[in-house]
Amino acid sequence: MTAIAAQNITKRYRVYAKPADRLKEVLLRRPFHQAFHALTQVSFKVEPGETFGIIGDNGAGKSTLLKILSGTLQPTEGEIAIRGRVAALLELGAGFHPEFTGRQNIYLNATLLGLEHDEIRAIESDIIRFAGLDQFIDRPVKTYSSGMYIRLAFSIATSVDPDILIIDEALSVGDQHFQKKCVDRIMGFRQLNKTIVFCSHSLYQVSELCDRVMWLNHGEMQHIGYTDQVVMAYEKWCQQQSVQEAEVVYHDASSPVKVDRIEVTDINGKPVVAPEAGDDLIVSVTLSSTRPVCCHIGIGFENLAGEGMFGVTTKGDAMAPIDIGRSRHLKVSFPDIRLINGAYKACVFVLDEYAVHVYDRKLSGELHFKKRPETYGCMYMNHHWELDP
Numbered sequence: 001m002t003a004i005a006a007q008n009i010t011k012r013y014r015v016y017a018k019p020a021d022r023l024k025e026v027l028l029r030r031p032f033h034q035a036f037h038a039l040t041q042v043s044f045k046v047e048p049g050e051t052f053g054i055i056g057d058n059g060a061g062k063s064t065l066l067k068i069l070s071g072t073l074q075p076t077e078g079e080i081a082i083r084g085r086v087a088a089l090l091e092l093g094a095g096f097h098p099e100f101t102g103r104q105n106i107y108l109n110a111t112l113l114g115l116e117h118d119e120i121r122a123i124e125s126d127i128i129r130f131a132g133l134d135q136f137i138d139r140p141v142k143t144y145s146s147g148m149y150i151r152l153a154f155s156i157a158t159s160v161d162p163d164i165l166i167i168d169e170a171l172s173v174g175d176q177h178f179q180k181k182c183v184d185r186i187m188g189f190r191q192l193n194k195t196i197v198f199c200s201h202s203l204y205q206v207s208e209l210c211d212r213v214m215w216l217n218h219g220e221m222q223h224i225g226y227t228d229q230v231v232m233a234y235e236k237w238c239q240q241q242s243v244q245e246a247e248v249v250y251h252d253a254s255s256p257v258k259v260d261r262i263e264v265t266d267i268n269g270k271p272v273v274a275p276e277a278g279d280d281l282i283v284s285v286t287l288s289s290t291r292p293v294c295c296h297i298g299i300g301f302e303n304l305a306g307e308g309m310f311g312v313t314t315k316g317d318a319m320a321p322i323d324i325g326r327s328r329h330l331k332v333s334f335p336d337i338r339l340i341n342g343a344y345k346a347c348v349f350v351l352d353e354y355a356v357h358v359y360d361r362k363l364s365g366e367l368h369f370k371k372r373p374e375t376y377g378c379m380y381m382n383h384h385w386e387l388d389p
Contacts, residue, residue, distance in 0.1 A: 001048065006079075051209050052197050061220075090166075127159045133151065239305040296319075297322060340380045345367065
């Protein structure tokens with residue numbers, strides 16, 4: 001049986017320009033608000049024992065969806081069915097009464113989660129011990145630090161034996177010791193086939209913990225599927241958003257030389273669009289000039305955000321400026337290239353004889369490097385493990 005089934009979930013808020021508009025809307029019986037859609041027609045299912053991730057930018061609707069799943073918020077439209085006891089870690093201090101002590105809030109929260117008084121008493125000491133708040137448990141939680149808040153909340157949520165655990169950025173709060181305890185407990189939940197809904201901006205944690213992932217964008221489901229596929233699509237989108245909408249133009253009519261063509265091929269001259277780390281690549285460049293000119297050339301690779309991964313110049317390699325004449329063709333070989341995991345472009349710069357002024361710049365088409373299993377970053381390096389006996 002499905003643990004969570006959400007069908008066409010929509011959450012719409014009324015936004016008023018000023019408080020008086022609410023009263024005017026009631027009295028005059030015509031709208032004085034604008035509709036803001038936090039979520040629009042979101043549908044998905046989570047199976048029992050699955051760890052399901054939710055990713056997206058700030059304002060994408062993640063927290064709104066988690067509140068709906070936890071029952072603290074009702075959708076404007078749509079249906080949601082949840083099977084089993086739900087415990088949720090939402091924003092800081094959610095569900096705590098600031099004037100109550102930590103101990104009183106344990107009983108309050110556990111009662112709201114459906115436990116009887118005797119059941120709470122049986123796990124009370126375990127909750128306090130896991131949170132590490134023995135000296136502070138009888139103080140009002142309004143005196144707690146943010147780390148103490150989340151430690152108590154996490155301890156309560158994971159000690160009441162929920163069938164479904166909902167986590168919103170909880171692993172990014174607290175000291176290193178407590179974060180490790182949280183990870184250990186979550187992994188224990190996974191081994192017990194508990195259902196987990198995990199929301200985080202840490203794509204590494206999402207990749208390591210989640211079986212499937214949903215990507216929300218402006219309240220709409222952008223993509224859902226296996227973790228690697230969705231995370232890679234989201235990372236590529238983030239890189240593209242980082243690039244300025246208006247492309248910087250380096251070449252103008254007064255420049256004496258320009259890049260006419262870039263081609264990335266293998267050693268046999270066959271065009272390449274999906275290389276693997278370790279392949280041999282050749283970048284071929286065709287230049288043209290309105291008059292004879294001497295230039296330095298720079299060639300390298302950058303990601304879709306325009307960040308340079310690696311590059312070389314003729315000046316840097318102690319070469320003399322190149323005489324272009326009316327046209328010139330050149331190649332640069334990159335044997336055993338080490339870029340991994342993502343999309344990149346070859347980039348060519350034409351510089352003056354001092355390698356200071358940029359005459360022209362041109363990018364190749366996208367090169368989608370295939371991901372090596374369990375490697376991270378943007379570059380692959382040869383390595384060898386040695387373990388002491």
